[in-house]
Amino acid sequence: MVESIFRPFASSDALKSDRTARDRLRHRQKLKAAIRENIADIIAEESIIGRDRDKVIKIPIRGVKEYRFVFGDNHGGVGGGAGDTQPGQVVGERKSGQSEPGRAGDEPGLDYYETDVTLEELIDVMFEDLELPDLERRILKDVIAERTVKRRGYRRAGVRVHLDRKRTAKARVRRMKSRGIGEPSLEPHEPLPDAEDASEKPRFPFINDDLTYKKLVEDTKPESNAVVICIMDTSGSMDSLKKYLARSFFFLLYQFIRTRYERVELVFIAHHSQAQEVSEENFFYKGESGGTMISSGYNKALEIINDRFHPAHWNVYAFHCSDGDNFESDNQATLRAAEELCDLCNLFGYGEIKPMGSHFYESSMLELFQKLERPNYQSVLIEGKADIWPSFRAFLSSERRANAE
Amino acid sequence: MTNWTVADLEDWDARIRERVGAFGLDCFRQEFELCDYQAMLGYMAYHGMPSHYPHWSYGKAYEKTRTLYDYGVTGLPYELVINSDPCLAYLMTDNSLCLQILTIAHVYGHNDFFKNNFTFASATNAGETIGSFKARADRVRRYIEDPSIGDERVEQVFDAAHALAFCISTADAVAKHIAPRRERPEPAVVADPFADLHKPLEIEEPQESFPEEPTADILAFIRDHHPQMEVWERDLLDIVDAEARYFLPQIETKIMNEGWASYWHHRILESLPLPHDVQLEFMVRHNQVVCPHPGSLNPYHLGFVLWHKIAERHGEDAIWAVRETDRDASFLRRFLDAETMRELDLFSYEPRGDKLVVSEVSDEDHWEDVKRKLIAQVGGGTNPVIRITDADFNRRRELYLCHDHDGRDLHLGYAERTLQHLHALWGRRVLLETRVNGKVTRLAYDEDGFDARLVV
Incomplete structure (x- = not known):
């Protein structure tokens, strides 16, 4: 009896290496070159103005064909029917002209497919094609719109840099007063209490409710x-x-x-x-x-x-x-x-x-x-x-x- | 979710192998490897080879299959089996138990065919398949890493060589009668008694064509006879040529091979007691595999029907010899008769306007015509036959090729670009004589580009 071996599936093997990566990358590069060659036609057909840069668009690519000697479409072939085929019956459409070779049987003859490109990539290619100087390219790509803000009111939540110190301190004082805890000294250069004193005088820390932030609004x-x-x-x-x-x-x-x-x-x-x-x-x-x-x-x-x-x-x-x-x-x-x-x-x-x-x-x-x-x-x-x-x-x-x- | 474990598969495999032995199939040792669909996509891109040299076209193949699969245009094949000893087959983990059983049985059919059919036996050395693919891949990687060669130049040679890979002669059924090498006549030397006083002798070059016989092995010819090629370039041509030769038998025996494997998975599973649910699924799957594809030809179907016919008419024993000594063209010529053709409703069609129209059906008067056309389009007939007739055309080392026109014109756009690749390899003008719309035409490619003109 013939011998056999089974090698069980190990997902780690599949993850370990993707040997198609290099060839796919190279193919991708060739695609990009093909896009570059056809950029005029693509931009003429694609809406790019005012679109999101991450938008993925599909563009048809004919660039990376593999050529060999193949038959054209001037000849017929042999097929099998459903049982009652008659001469003169139409069995299919001829592939248009000389554009794509028909292959008998096994393979879809079309070497034509769409590829996904982000608008960003497309615009890059266009800038290259138009020979935009690098510096200007950057200016056009990184949109630095001038934005201004102004203060309008205060709020309880915010980031630390917007903290309004004066109002925060006032809030604390107000709270102390309401609790009837002694007047904080307004003496600016009160000597720092030493360690023993600190235990006598109870601390009165800031709490979240004291914190007041400046509110900034965009200025239109x-x-x-x-x-x-x-x-x-x-x-x-x-x-x-x-x-x-x-x-x-x-x-x-x-x-x-x-x-x-x-x-x-x-x-x-x-x-x-x-x-x-x-x-x-x-x-x-x-x-x-x-x-x-x-x-x-x-x-x-x-x-x-x-x-x-x-x-x-x-x-x-x-x-x-x-x-x-x-x-x-x-x-x-x-x-x-x-x-x-x-x-x-x-x-x-x-x-x-x-x-x-x-x-x-x-x-x-x-x-x-x-x-x-x-x-x-x-x-x-x-x-x-x-x-x-x-x-x-x-x-x-x-x-x-x-x-x- | 799958409904099996590897132990189940081993168990079924043992039962199947027992049947394989009982029926008398003669197989290489078999190895199955389970893989998920992503690994399968990867294997498919490299023809199932565990090791293969890199080239962008495989990345393209991967993306294409992947896109088709992701969009649900095509499923993946149930199995991928490669012609080697031990025979290596991949099974997809996503498949149901029934599909695995069917596939395992199917694989043994291929295994037997690989081992016994003459096209495989004569053209490939199964024991060294995996090793030689690996050795070639290693050599290519060395060239790529070699700073004096590099990625780009290797890719250029491959681009050109791939275009011509299948310009090779088909496997020989009978070892070609090799004519004793004709002696090249010696130049006629005019005897001169005062040689030491006179100028150099006048030598009359023999008017001898080179190559002596037209050859269809274009890459091999360039490899052997290009006067200035570097060793690594010759090696790359050799690598592409060797790989094409490995795949050629599969092209030449597509119908027989798939038919044979289907015939045996059917017989093996019929002879095994299958659980009811597996049995039902098997009937559905089997019919999906061998159903006719109206309008075109399903090689699984055609082969399956013919093997059954042969067993019916000539007895069980006849099939063994046929699987050894035939390829698709001879297989159809010998065993496809008028009755079977009518059963299969085979017809020939022609382009008329922008439609394909049935021209002949397999009736009394026309079945032979239809059969002739069918044989012309199967096996090696899928590729045009093109031969180098003169490698020193015009005495300027231009390469002259002739297309063996069988009624089918070449696709001119593709021919132009393929000639461009050939020109890149040969380095001098290349010419191809063919017929376009019934007129003898000579296509040429040189540094000024492509040119096509009628031959008057």
Whole structure:
């Protein structure tokens, strides 16, 4: 009879070493590299502005395939049926085109899966991709909002540093009086009683009820509120590269504003020939094609500012991204609305996104806006991702100028 | 919660082994190791080997199985058994007693097959399996730790070698008739009586192709004939090649092997008195394993049916010889007949538009066609056959390969990237002649990248 051995399960063995750890780590690194290669497409599709950094998002990865010689999909195969298969019967879907190889039988041919990435990781990759200088990167990442507090009243509980000594001492005195225990000496330099004296004079220590703390409340100043109004042309011509550029610019803007104000609201306005306030997800969806009337977007922004974000209480930052297309007839209205925006906003910006030199032959709003002579207006031309950071800096320097005036 | 103890398993194992002996199965010594699902995931990533060299692709395999398992897309296999002597099998602690019994019986079926089928016997040395995997892993780790080689270069060679791992010739049923090595004709020397006064002799190089015979063993060829490869690189190619050769018999005998193990777990458990609840669960589990998968082919099912047919038609004794001398292609060719094919409702299908449409069913006129197509897609037929025909193409040491086109085109995107890997290994231009949409096409990869053009 054949021999056999049983090795019982020992959970300690399983815990002792995870030999897949190294290979999983390396795989993870390769994934990250793949993400880096596709960052433009990912950011163009993912909502990142104003989200929690720990949020985990799923992104599809095609980067780390293992290639070998395999058959394509121009051939059929053999299968088994339920018993009454007839020629001409449809038995399945062909896998789309040449994209994924079909393998006969055993293995799911798809070498395509999603991976979890935190927003933090994604933003890191984006900063690398945009070649943000390290120092600035840190400023944008570590949000140091300026917070102020003021004293308002007292309370019984609190941390020791907030202890109000004077009131605490008074409370003790009051308690002594009420008990009829002799007057404590008010003599500031009373000699310390020596050890024998101490036994004669009963001690009267502080108790918890004496302790009084200062109460601090957060001080909300009207200047600590800001709203970022993102206006974008969503007419058909905004493709995923343009969306990536626009989104990363809006993102930087939002991050920057966040470093300076305590409370930052976001408003997204999508426009083509009409404007609409939308969520971030919808903001980056491709709108229907058709004409573009920029004034519609500006008017919507004005409406929202007047409704909800009165400049007396809010710092308003409006930024508009477009590829420069506008109805000729709308230009005057646009200019008027832009002037109004400049009046209400701390900063109004216009970014024209024209990848790969297309500004040479396409129409542009930049010329029109040159007539807009306001110190708090700034325009940038973004031709590629390399322009994002310099134009962002130029944009901010104009804000500093505006503040100085 | 499980309803068994290790003592129970040992007890059932003893009863099963008694049946194994009585039926005449011829097994290696058997070792079972109990593991939880996490350890199982780990073993699966490394093909069950207790020791294996590292590479990110195994991390990827792990993550993938794990994701599928976590999301409940697939279960884990009941068992994992590796072809070695002693035969090593992993049992999952989460499984019920019935599943353990079924699995143990199933494992002995595989064990017998490993020991006796010619593809395993000729291609692998079961006694040294574990040891040689370990030795290879140790060598790879040494290269990784060697500061003059390092992690990155080892990974690059593996990336390329893995792409070509299964470009190997299938196991030979009969030891190939090795032609006496043809003498390379001596260069024709023009006799010169005044040799010491004249310039060097004119030598007429023989117009001889190299390799003499086309070879499908691409990695082995590069290992042996690349003029500038370092020793460790050759060793890495050898490691990948050896591992592929170890796995090839499993690919070539998938239907027979799974069918054989299912046939025997069925017979063994039928012959044992089982408690009622175990008996009921067994019937359910067994049917899950060997049920047909409409629209595709379940190797367990096809193999199980065929082994039964063979025992019915040719008698009990016939199966022993068949399990020794066949592989999937010959197994189907010899024993799949029109009647069985109709029973299994086998059909062939073709892509039409974006649908797969049945083209032929196993009726009187077409069953042979369907059978021919089936045989082409099983076993070694899952991989395209590609041979090196000229290693000195254009007299520039370019590597020329021919795809043995059997009606199935290559996936061009994959071919491009695989050629890129081949180019990385060979260092000169690599060319692959194949047919694309019926036209002879030459794919090429060199330092300028990929190129595909029709051959006129």
